[in-house]
Amino acid sequence: MKLVLFTIVCMVQMLMINCYHNCGFKGPLQWRQTVTGQSEGYCMTDEIRPRAVQLGSDIKTKDCFNCQCTNSGLYCCGIGIKAVEDSISPPEGCQIFITGCDYYFRKLYDVNVPCY
Structure with a gap:
């Protein structure tokens, strides 16, 4: 017993x-011009209030996902x-x-x- x-x-x-589970891509890598004229990679979260995530950065979203902005796009796993x-x-x-x-x-x- x-x-x-x-x-x-x-x-x-x-x-x-x-x-960690429930993983997948949430969006593509995007590009923008910086104020100095250089290209910069970033990803956008799909939260209610989207945030830009710099290429190579990790974030935890308010809707319970750990995400990383990679060359392939924003990859997230549920927590x-x-x-x-x-x-x-x-x-x-x-x-x-x-x-x-x-x-x-x-x-x-x-x-x-x-x-x-």
Whole structure:
């Protein structure tokens, strides 16, 4: 019984880790002229308020993606809930709560009781 409980606790902790998944390109590399007349590579995020990301730079978006502007374009991987949202479902008798990029499970009958 202790082994089963330990296994369940470990599995829940693994779900809580900000693992990377749900990766792909979000946009092409673009070019612009600097004030000195040189060309500069950048990528644009697809957030509600898009941001320019300098070629070679990494950012974390507000919608839970880690992105890197590469020569191929803006490559992003989901973190937290965005890493697992297509494959996660709460255990029976539980519901999911999302806070920012993090998520956790609570009992349906009492949201103060965590699910294991």
